[in-house]
Amino acid sequence: MELSERQRRILKAIIESYIDTAEPVGSKSLAVSFDSPISSATIRNEMSELEERGLLEKPHVSAGRVPSYAAYRLYVNELMERHRTAYSELEQIRRRMQDIMREMDDIMVSAARVVSEMTNYTSVSVLNRRGGGRVKKCELIAMDEGWSYAVVLVGEREVRHKLLHLTAPVEPSMAAMLSTAVNLAIAEGRLEYLLPSMLHGIGAQSGMYMLIKGVIDFIRQTENASDVAEVYVSDTARLLDNREYQDIQRMRELLDYMSDRSNVRDMVSRGAPERINIRIGPELDEPSMRDVSLVFTTYAVDRDTKGIIGIVAPTRMDYAAACAKLAAFAKAVSGMNELGEKIKDTGEDDEYRNGKPGGEA
Numbered sequence: 001m002e003l004s005e006r007q008r009r010i011l012k013a014i015i016e017s018y019i020d021t022a023e024p025v026g027s028k029s030l031a032v033s034f035d036s037p038i039s040s041a042t043i044r045n046e047m048s049e050l051e052e053r054g055l056l057e058k059p060h061v062s063a064g065r066v067p068s069y070a071a072y073r074l075y076v077n078e079l080m081e082r083h084r085t086a087y088s089e090l091e092q093i094r095r096r097m098q099d100i101m102r103e104m105d106d107i108m109v110s111a112a113r114v115v116s117e118m119t120n121y122t123s124v125s126v127l128n129r130r131g132g133g134r135v136k137k138c139e140l141i142a143m144d145e146g147w148s149y150a151v152v153l154v155g156e157r158e159v160r161h162k163l164l165h166l167t168a169p170v171e172p173s174m175a176a177m178l179s180t181a182v183n184l185a186i187a188e189g190r191l192e193y194l195l196p197s198m199l200h201g202i203g204a205q206s207g208m209y210m211l212i213k214g215v216i217d218f219i220r221q222t223e224n225a226s227d228v229a230e231v232y233v234s235d236t237a238r239l240l241d242n243r244e245y246q247d248i249q250r251m252r253e254l255l256d257y258m259s260d261r262s263n264v265r266d267m268v269s270r271g272a273p274e275r276i277n278i279r280i281g282p283e284l285d286e287p288s289m290r291d292v293s294l295v296f297t298t299y300a301v302d303r304d305t306k307g308i309i310g311i312v313a314p315t316r317m318d319y320a321a322a323c324a325k326l327a328a329f330a331k332a333v334s335g336m337n338e339l340g341e342k343i344k345d346t347g348e349d350d351e352y353r354n355g356k357p358g359g360e361a
Contacts, residue, residue, distance in 0.1 A: 012079045026064035069281045083324035093332040112234035126308040140175045164214040168207030231261035253288035299330040
């Protein structure tokens with residue numbers, strides 16, 4: 001949308017004033033906020049033009065103006081200023097994550113709580129695990145004199161088990177040796193070589209071969225299972241701090257919608273990875289979410305798991321601060337669980353850019 005430089009200054013000032021106060025903005029209060037004076041009459045004319053172009057709304061006959069949804073979109077794409085995050089702040093975020101994870105050992109919940117603390121907004125956290133996750137350990141338990149074995153797989157977050165019935169028995173001492181061999185192959189990333197190497201030594205008809213084949217097939221099935229998405233929403237009560245949600249009916253509609261975790265998962269699944277994604281009111285395609293915006297981004301947990309972290313807040317949220325804090329969080333936490341890698345720089349670089357298609361900012 002083509003606007004004059006003066007119109008852009010006025011619109012930006014109105015949006016930022018409304019973000020701070022939640023009060024409609026009038027021409028007189030706006031006139032004193034500029035470094036270079038603009039008369040109230042000129043501001044009124046420009047506000048009328050911006051209203052005609054769908055960027056401002058007049059909630060009451062004699063009131064000032066408030067930004068429209070289109071104004072917020074123009075603001076996040078073109079008008080808002082970027083914040084940069086100092087190295088010390090990034091390290092502080094990382095330390096806070098580590099502290100909370102020591103308490104609960106759950107990165108999804110920890111991420112939600114840290115971001116809610118950072119922003120004072122309701123936060124949403126999603127973990128997308130590729131397949132069933134990596135198997136870390138295997139145990140074999142003899143059930144009846146070696147003719148059947150319980151296979152126990154220990155994964156990233158869960159334990160799975162399966163009972164294997166054999167056509168030839170395997171002594172428990174040999175099963176223990178096989179278990180050691182499997183765990184060594186898992187640790188070294190060489191599981192695919194284990195079965196062929198055993199085939200030459202013991203033959204395909206032996207109980208040991210059938211047992212090890214059953215174990216490896218179970219591991220592959222577990223790791224290739226359908227992708228798993230987990231969802232957590234933190235501090236929904238923070239929405240009550242905003243006057244938009246003093247209306248109990250509106251609040252109930254919003255909370256009912258967000259209580260269905262599949263709705264939250266679907267909202268954040270349509271974003272661009274490794275970018276700050278912003279969805280404003282009607283862009284969420286859900287009537288109960290018409291007065292809120294969702295800002296979210298992705299971060300790496302490990303090679304099989306990606307995290308999505310975001311905030312839900314009224315459309316008049318402080319978008320610049322929200323984007324900066326989410327970008328800083330993703331930078332600080334990505335790869336935290338792998339090799340303890342260090343933060344390489346102190347700014348967000350290109351985490352969010354102006355004018356990206358599809359609602360990215």
